[in-house]
Amino acid sequence: MRRSLAALLALACVAATPARAQAVPGSADARLDALLDAEWTWRTNELLLDPEGSNRPVTGMPHVDAASQQRRRAYWSAALAKLDAIPADQLSNEASINAAVFRTALTAYVNQIRFGEYEEAFGFWTWLAPRQGFAKAEDYRNYLGRLRDMPRYVDEQIVNMRAGLKRGFMPAKPAVAGRDRTVEPLASTVMEQNPFYTAFAQMPGSIPPAEQERLRAEARTVIAGRVAPAYAKLLVFLRTDYMPRARDDIAAESLPDGKAYYAAKVKEFTTLDLTPEQIHAIGLKEVARIDADMQATMKASGWKGDFAGFLHFLKTDPQFTAKTPYQLLAHAAYIANKANGKLNETIGLLPRYRFTILPTPANIAPFSTGGGGGLDSCVMNTYNLPARPLYTINPLTLHECVPGHSLQAALALEGPNRPPIRRTTYFSGYGEGWGLYTEWLGIGWGIYETPYEEFGRETYEMWRAARLVIDTGIHHMGWSRQQALDYLSSHTALSDHEVTIEVDRYIKDAGQALAYKLGEMTIRRKRAEAEAKLGERFDQRWFHDVVLGLGSVPLPVLEQQIDLWIAGGGKNPNAAPER
Known part of the structure; x- marks a missing residue:
């Protein structure tokens, strides 16, 4: 996310903000x-x-x-x-x-x-189309207004990308290869194939049938007459002008003012003052630690061969592959339900808002990661099922759905009276750190029922640790794409498809991959400190309420506030003040 x-x-649309206490x-x-x-x-x-x-x-x-x-x-x-x-x-x-x-x-x-x-606006179209319908007819009319304005918006993005080409600020070739296909459905005049029409196929019964048909008719006209031609124009530009000129060097530091740019991205995504060298060293240390855990789990599974053979077995044996998209989504729903059953003993303040689990939109699924979290829904990628082994769905569901991003987003929506920027800002170090931390929480919840599923969790943790090595390797240390692919493939049970998609994502989004492990390490380190200092007074519910109750904050702020909570005795932060 x-x-x-x-x-x-x-x-x-963003969250409302209640009136705040006046200073x-x-x-x-x-x-x-x-x-x-x-x-x-x-x-x-x-x-x-x-x-x-x-x-x-x-x-x-x-x-x-x-x-x-x-x-x-x-x-x-x-x-x-x-x-x-x-x-x-x-x-x-x-x-x-x-x-x-x-x-x-x-x-x-x-x-x-x-x-x-x-x-460098390549991919700006990825999440513009709503995943679901709207609540009111007025919402649909407003959406139609945005669709009518789409040609001007797309034209401005094309002008921006032309400027990027002129000064050498454009993506590397692996990050754009084949991704023009994600635009094709947006350029389609067949409504059932165009993601911008999806919301009109899911209109609520509260809108009268005649009004629904008027809105759908207008949508068909606007999409066919304005939206689809705009994306058809974009598609031609991408294929004839933009993608052929993508750069060969994959490092962010090869861009104009690249060293300063990469340093800024590292700080933006991690919110920490760490150099690429320091992060690379942290990653190598974590990779070694997690590798020992994976070796132990491999032996516990009864495997008699070597590590490479075990990885091959996990990646290729059909027992680990969902037979249908429904089976994968149903498995995710099962894990989410198990997690819901553990929330009362894990988190004190729970949100009222609820989410659903949906498949990743078809037009972007071939190039998307395994899943994504959000307020209304978390998505699971059902494209290329052999590339989505079921032993990784357990940690993925915890991370993206509950108690990860969807629960996190709901608490932010329902949070206390704070300025809107506190309720809408997302810092990757905090948010992705929490997501990875929840995968670790699943150990104590019985989420990982077999050694294979535990190895899947360890694969996901190794994946995030390896990112520290790979991202800094690519963008600062001169690693080749093949070097990155080999490193991730040899250390995890991720499918070859996911390894490729992920490495190309790190090439495209410099620094973003660093947030997960550094954020998780911060939360786990502060929890260990709280347990040591508070002893029997430590209650994980109140610890988690402190973390989640802050909303998304820079990691140094999170550390500071946990320290204050520990110094105050580790009390329930949501308890009424004593009189």
Whole structure:
């Protein structure tokens, strides 16, 4: 799950924010609140966001042209300067968290524009089409407005990509190969094949049948007349101009101002001050540790051969392959249900919001990872079933669905009275760290019922540790793509298909893969410290409530707040204050 400025531009709806307690006028907290509120008002207008409950119809796509990008950079840079003028030592604890989130998020946004990331817009179309229908007819009319604006939006993205080609800021060849096929359905005038029409095939019964037909008829006209031609134009551009000129060098540091760019991406995704060399060393150490665990599990399974033979067995034996997409989705649902049965003893404050499990959209499934999490749904990739061994579905479900990203997103939606940026910002180090941590929690829940399933969990942990080595290897140390493929394949039971998809993802999204393991290591280290210092007073429910109750924060802030909780005796953070 990745959230960046590019993702924010595609958002149509974000969580509502209840009224907050008012700070003392003139105080540092009040000055910060005013800055946060002003930026949010500007942001919702600038990026065409629609905070839930605002009744603000969003009937167009945001502008992504160079002038708009530079306007955002100027605004956010000015906001950071105003933040610097507020005395940090006078902020309350809650306000200091708000300030840290604000600073970290805006610094990333400014850097993304500073380095011209918007000029490397390949893949901007990936998640634009809604996965499900809307609740009201008005929502459909607003969506139709956005669809009508799609040609202008696509044209601006093409102009941006042309600018990227001109200055040498474009993807590497392995990261684009074949991915033009993901645009083909968007260019289709056959409604049942076009993902932009999916929402109209799932209209709720609360909309009268006649109104439903009017909306569907309008959708068919707009998609066939405006949306499909825009993506057909994009497809021609990608195939004739863009993809043939993709760069041969796969390292981010080979891009313009590449060393500074990669350093900025490392900081953005991890929220930590670590060098590529330090991260590479951490990865090698973790790989060695997890390898010992995998060797032990292999022996416990009764395997008599060597490690390479065991990996081959796991990757090829049909007993580990779902026979139908339904079987894979049903297995994920079973794991999610088992996890739900353990939540009461693991987390104190649980959300009301519920999610569903869906297959990854067909147009992007061939190039997507095993699954993805989200508020309304988590998705499981049912494309190429032999590449999705069932022994990896257990940790994947915990990570993406429950108690991972879908539960995490629901708690953020229902969280306390905080500024909107606290409720909508996503830091990968925190979010992906929690996701990987929940895979480890599954050990104590009986999620891994066989040595093969435990080896699947270890494969997923090794996968994230190997990323630390591979990402820094590719983008900083001169690794070749084949070197990365061999490293991941020889250390995990991931299928060859997933190994290839993953390595190409690391080539495309420099730094993002570093977040998972570094975030998980932070949470597990702080839990160990809490257990040691609190002894019998330690309750994992309250520890998890502290972690989840903060919402997405930079990892140093998470550490600081856990330290404060430990110093306070490890109490229930949601308990009513004593009188």
